[in-house]
Amino acid sequence: MSTWHTLQERSFLESSARQRAIGLVDAGSFSELVGPLERFVSPHLPILGEAIEFDDGIVTGVGLLGKHPAIVISQEGRFIGGSVGEVGGAKMVGALKLALSIFESLQQGSAAEAEARRPIVLISFETGGVRLHEANAGLLAHAEVMDLLQDLRRKVPVVALIGSKIGCFGGMGFIAAATDVIVMSEFSRLGLTGPEVIEQEMGRNEFDASDRALVFRTTGGKHKFIMGDCNFLVGDTLADFRRQAQHVAQMSMIEIEGMRRIGSRGAVERQMKLVAFAADLRPRDSTDMWKALGNKEPQQLIAASEEEFQKIAVRWNA
Amino acid sequence: MALNQLHFEFAPATPRAFPVAAVHYGVVGSGDMEVIIEACALAGKTQVTVTTPVTGFDHVWQLVLGRFIDESQLADAHISINDNNATPVVVSLRLRQALLEIGE
Numbered sequence: 001m002s003t004w005h006t007l008q009e010r011s012f013l014e015s016s017a018r019q020r021a022i023g024l025v026d027a028g029s030f031s032e033l034v035g036p037l038e039r040f041v042s043p044h045l046p047i048l049g050e051a052i053e054f055d056d057g058i059v060t061g062v063g064l065l066g067k068h069p070a071i072v073i074s075q076e077g078r079f080i081g082g083s084v085g086e087v088g089g090a091k092m093v094g095a096l097k098l099a100l101s102i103f104e105s106l107q108q109g110s111a112a113e114a115e116a117r118r119p120i121v122l123i124s125f126e127t128g129g130v131r132l133h134e135a136n137a138g139l140l141a142h143a144e145v146m147d148l149l150q151d152l153r154r155k156v157p158v159v160a161l162i163g164s165k166i167g168c169f170g171g172m173g174f175i176a177a178a179t180d181v182i183v184m185s186e187f188s189r190l191g192l193t194g195p196e197v198i199e200q201e202m203g204r205n206e207f208d209a210s211d212r213a214l215v216f217r218t219t220g221g222k223h224k225f226i227m228g229d230c231n232f233l234v235g236d237t238l239a240d241f242r243r244q245a246q247h248v249a250q251m252s253m254i255e256i257e258g259m260r261r262i263g264s265r266g267a268v269e270r271q272m273k274l275v276a277f278a279a280d281l282r283p284r285d286s287t288d289m290w291k292a293l294g295n296k297e298p299q300q301l302i303a304a305s306e307e308e309f310q311k312i313a314v315r316w317n318a
Numbered sequence: 319m320a321l322n323q324l325h326f327e328f329a330p331a332t333p334r335a336f337p338v339a340a341v342h343y344g345v346v347g348s349g350d351m352e353v354i355i356e357a358c359a360l361a362g363k364t365q366v367t368v369t370t371p372v373t374g375f376d377h378v379w380q381l382v383l384g385r386f387i388d389e390s391q392l393a394d395a396h397i398s399i400n401d402n403n404a405t406p407v408v409v410s411l412r413l414r415q416a417l418l419e420i421g422e
Contacts, residue, residue, distance in 0.1 A: 036352070036354060037340055037354065039398075045321070046320055049371050051321070051369075051403075052346070052369060052400055053400055054342070076345055078348075079345060
């Protein structure tokens with residue numbers, strides 16, 4: 001039986017979507033919304049003869065981080081690669097709308113109370129993006145989520161927590177990029193086009209998807225941390241991720257806005273500088289980039305523990 | 319092409335009622351399954367609904383589920399399974415794990 005306390009020391013990487021959802025918020029505070037007992041299953045998969053899941057691969061619910069209501073969205077990679085279809089997408093959208101309505105109802109009361117109880121959205125990504133079996137509905141869900149992230153901006157912090165086996169790729173890679181804060185572990189991966197797809201389209205000489213070391217050097221948490229694509233690198237327990245979420249819940253909205261990697265003229269200019277830097281450098285490998293940024297011994301960074309890595313890694317700073 | 323639904327009914331010899339309203343366990347990964355067990359007044363019987371892409375193994379389901387009911391004597395319950403090519407061993411394991419979730 002998985003109690004909250006045993007979940008805390010559990011590997012985030014090996015936890016199911018529901019375990020992550022329960023463990024990311026305060027003990028005993030998680031209530032699932034549209035859970036498996038509601039049997040809200042995909043209407044498209046049965047027609048195609050594909051297996052269905054009672055929660056459609058996404059766990060949504062509400063918990064607490066101290067005084068802050070935490071709206072949790074957690075994707076299950078073992079069900080069709082964590083792909084987002086019509087029902088799972090609608091659950092994500094519903095959860096984000098709930099976050100906005102909690103924020104708005106708190107605005108009716110005192111300003112101090114609204115600040116102390118400001119909601120936070122936690123999205124535990126484990127997905128390759130759109131579920132191709134229900135592509136139109138899945139794409140539409142991506143667009144709606146993207147819209148809501150804009151509505152929530154400067155009001156409710158949206159935190160991407162990435163530390164699961166599949167990582168976060170495809171359309172959901174865009175969604176993660178559009179969140180306020182990205183938290184990763186060294187075992188997680190983030191990107192747009194996944195390694196297998198790059199190899200399939202561009203050939204093995206361009207990218208060898210079976211080379212795990214290469215995949216992690218290019219899409220893994222350590223690389224994303226150096227490049228500034230992820231804000232915080234944490235250890236691989238549910239407690240590590242929860243503590244980081246707690247920390248963000250207490251930050252001011254101005255600080256949180258400053259964590260964004262895209263979404264303002266300044267941020268775009270910083271990104272363009274990085275693109276120009278990379279274009280001039282013409283790196284053959286991500287380690288070339290690390291070196292150019294001032295990391296003298298990239299191999300040492302690959303082997304370093306997360307704690308050691310945080311101390312020695314030099315990050316991109318525009 | 320469509321998904322198959324299989325229905326089974328069992329009448330355990332020494333019925334033991336399911337002690338909680340409902341329990342959910344498992345993830346529909348490849349070669350895996352999930353199950354919901356719910357208390358349901360069925361006059362000492364237990365019904366099972368299996369939703370699966372697999373055809374031609376109805377008899378194996380009958381045997382595996384029958385053995386689970388024999389062992390647990392689970393009665394007055396409805397079991398719903400979403401399967402994705404789980405082997406008989408995995409099915410037995412997941413059903414027992416679902417009962418462990420409620421400390422049975």
